[in-house]
Amino acid sequence: MRFGYKILPFSLLLALGGCVTVPGGPSVNVLPAPGKSFETFQREDATCRQWAERQLGAPSQEALDQKVAAGAVAGTAVGAGVGAALGSASGHAGTGALIGAASGLLLGTAVGSESGQVYGREAQRRYDNSYLQCMYSYGNQIPGRSRPAVTHTVAAAPPPPPPAPVVVAPAPPPPPVEIIQAPPPEPEVYPAPAEVYVNEAPQFIYSPPLGMYVAVGVPYDLMYNGSEFFYFYAGRWYHGPYYNGPWMPLQRRSYPSVFVRYRIDSIRHYRDVEYRRYDRDRGHYNGRMHRPAYRERVIIERR
Template identity: 65%
Template sequence: MKPTQKFMSLLVLLALGGCATLPTGPSVRVLPTPGKSFEAFMSEDAVCRQWASQLLGQDPQETADRNTATGAVVGTALGAGVGAALGAASGHAGTGAAIGGGTGLLFGTASGASSGQLYGMEAQRRYDNTYVQCMYSKGNQVPGTMRRVRTRNVAPPPPDMYPVPPDYYPAR
């Protein structure tokens, strides 16, 4: 495989990896209480989604995208600077800057995407908590936590010590 083919396949993998998105709404299931009309439930759902979005300030996916872009810009700038400095030592500052910028873009984007995913998941968790609180306050059924029952681990008692029967003779 030629170096350009390796680079292009790596670039395609990174591009496809960037297609993963966070949910655009709550990632928890809330059910209407028995007897509540579906229209009333949908109205409450819309109000709670709006309230959670307003309280959070921005979409979790926007947070992830912003961190990815920031990582790409910072990585490109740092890579170009380091590449130019190393290239100047060998008399090829322009080539060093280009290689460093490309490498910085690649690793900066990867680092920013990783950071963005973490911040996006945290924003999604806060959105879900706010949404669940709102839906619960309106009387809907929300997922609960299961109480973990702890059992004591008790060792079994030692076996009884029976003497060897009197008619036992080992085989010789």
């Protein structure tokens, strides 16, 4: 029986203390802006989660558990003292102290758990506010509440004239709102493309669906629009004056329309279709072709 009194307080402490948790992420809904890729939205979401955690100060689970434990310890001490006093009056001071301690622990743990939950809700609210401000600065959509429905009422008799206005002193201005500046978006990184190694200038054939020339017979995704060459490497487009560079990153705002309409797998499909048509009867192929002058590879020493 004594062992049951001793183990009961710790069981209550574990049961109530496990209900308090710190924010594990945003509890609000944010949608990507129209036209924004999901990969970009994921990067912004990760950046804003880190930003919200830094603004919150990252309260640890241990800090919340300590609030529950503090209430339990205080309640146990007070309950043990009261129980011992009552037990002493009846001749059972030890039993009274155990019962008082268990009762005090139950009450103290409940108070500490409520304090920890209030602390956790406040931390979640501050986390969500910082997260929303950051995602909004990137241009993402924050779904709002729907407008209430408009109801039409039958016109009633005109109300009586209002009483004379009461002059009321103006309310003080609201305190300034602290605006948290989100970190600037990270610049897009373009990896250095692999150099194009060929023994002769590649053959380019014109693809009508693409509206550009595509290189065939080489293991590179090369295209030509009549004035400059384009090279697809590691998920990025580059452009340059020759079929083997030098290559410069092509910003998305400068993409030709074909790169906006088609992904690289569709471009390769149209290239292969035109190449099979060319390869079946090269002597009578009536499509347009372009073979640039051969240019030796220029080695650029990187220091």
